[in-house]
Amino acid sequence: MKNPKVSLQIDSNEFIWDKNEGLFTFDGASALLFWDSAIELFFRTIEEISGSDVSMTVFEATGFRMGHLVSNYYQDRFDILEVIEQYKDIYRNAGWGNVEIIYFSLEEKKVIIRLKNSWEHRIFRLMDREQSGVLLPSHWAGVFSGLLKENMWYKKKKIQVMGHDYDEIEITVSSTTASSNMHKLAREKEQQRICELENKVEERTAQLTSLVKDLSSPVIPVLDGILVIPLIGRFTEGRFEELIEKVLYEFSRRQASHLLIDLTGMNQFDEFTIHGLERLIQAISLLGGECTLVGVSPSLSIQFIKSEANLNTLTSFSTLQHGIQFALEQNGLEIVKKKKRNTL
Structure with missing residues (x-):
């Protein structure tokens, strides 16, 4: 029977092939041969x-x-x-x-x-x-x-x-x-991942900011010459600047004469918001328009009274419906209920 092990000595190194076990060793340690x-x-x-x-x-x-x-x-x-x-x-x-x-x-x-x-x-x-x-x-x-x-x-x-x-x-x-x-x-991969996430957050934030701008405080036409602007949430200087710019653009473009400022979505006013509201009213008056506050709650009324803002002489209503009726009257308009036709 042929020897199942084949050995080869090269210099001081020994190579052994064990054909039965399918093993190869190099200087006594298991080894592998690859192309x-x-x-x-x-x-x-x-x-x-x-x-x-x-x-x-x-x-x-x-x-x-x-x-x-x-x-x-x-x-x-x-x-x-x-x-x-x-x-x-x-x-x-x-x-x-x-x-x-x-x-x-x-x-x-x-x-x-x-x-x-x-x-x-x-x-x-x-x-x-x-x-x-x-x-x-x-x-x-x-x-x-x-x-x-x-x-x-x-x-x-x-x-x-x-x-x-x-x-x-x-x-x-x-x-x-x-x-x-x-x-x-x-660390480099982690930093790279962090940068990628930050870029995604910035991109998403920009998208959400744009969406908020589109949805926040939309200028709504009610009838010819009458617009409504609902105020919602907390305002910053930048947001109020955008609001005033949007309102003035729409007021001028639609040739409106009356702006209803709806405060239903406002829980409280700080001095900054009240000051911004004053600026908006003054800007509308410079365009020859008139402003009316609607959705004024008792708590907001108290805040207005306590503030130094010159809003006490401004016409205001507790509901949007009453404000629209007032604006119609100011424009010489009224809403008449249509009579029902008699049927045979």
């Missing part, structure tokens, strides 16, 4: 779902954590200098491209690495990208963060996809980490 095209599809799918900025942060965090894991695994088998010496063979034999550590200083805690034909470079070339990857640079930052017990991050010094013969990465102690980058991205 470059499969990894390319993996990258494209993440970018399609997450977007370029999110996917790059994901790749950085993944690469860093993978590197940290690798450092822990090999540091248990060799000391730091031996591990660094072994890395060239380890990554080359795993199909990660040629790796050369051209500078290492334990005192400076600085490493310079050159990568040629790395799998990430191959993937980006398949994707027709004119940019370098971030997974392998962050991976090496994770490797040396684990080995040196420091927070370390990378800088790209040279990029193979941009025409250089290799990628050159400098790893140094840094306050930047994969976690901080994820938190930064989360």
Whole structure:
């Protein structure tokens, strides 16, 4: 019976295929083999779902954590200098491209690495990208963060996809980490979402404000020459300015002579509203018109009396019906009830 396990020794690295179990191990740890095209599809799918900025942060965090894991695994088998010496063979034999550590200083805690034909470079070339990857640079930052017990991050010094013969990465102690980058991205996304919500609120507020303007205090024609304006709710300076402008425009356009100001919807008046009402009445009188207050409740009457407003001499009625009858009389009109016809 043929041996169900096939092993291969390359330098100091051992590869074992267990055909019965369908397992593959690299230096005693379970591993996987993928085509470059499969990894390319993996990258494209993440970018399609997450977007370029999110996917790059994901790749950085993944690469860093993978590197940290690798450092822990090999540091248990060799000391730091031996591990660094072994890395060239380890990554080359795993199909990660040629790796050369051209500078290492334990005192400076600085490493310079050159990568040629790395799998990430191959993937980006398949994707027709004119940019370098971030997974392998962050991976090496994770490797040396684990080995040196420091927070370390990378800088790209040279990029193979941009025409250089290799990628050159400098790893140094840094306050930047994969976690901080994820938190930064989360804050940016949160701020972006907040801005989007604020824009929607502003847009909706503008729509509602426009609707309120259209529905609030409409100028209603009753008969020729007679208009009614109901006052509803609380007034601000801006709202009263719009009200006066609207009333004067309609009063002039319709060539009206009488304006009934309906206060039925008003529960109380402050000094500002009373002053605004005075201005409206004065403006109508300048156009040769006359104003009458209707819907005046006992409580509003008391407020008028207590105020310093000059409204006491103004004609007023408790109901709109009485005010309309008065306005008709002032215009020489009356409403006559139609007699019923006798039927045979």
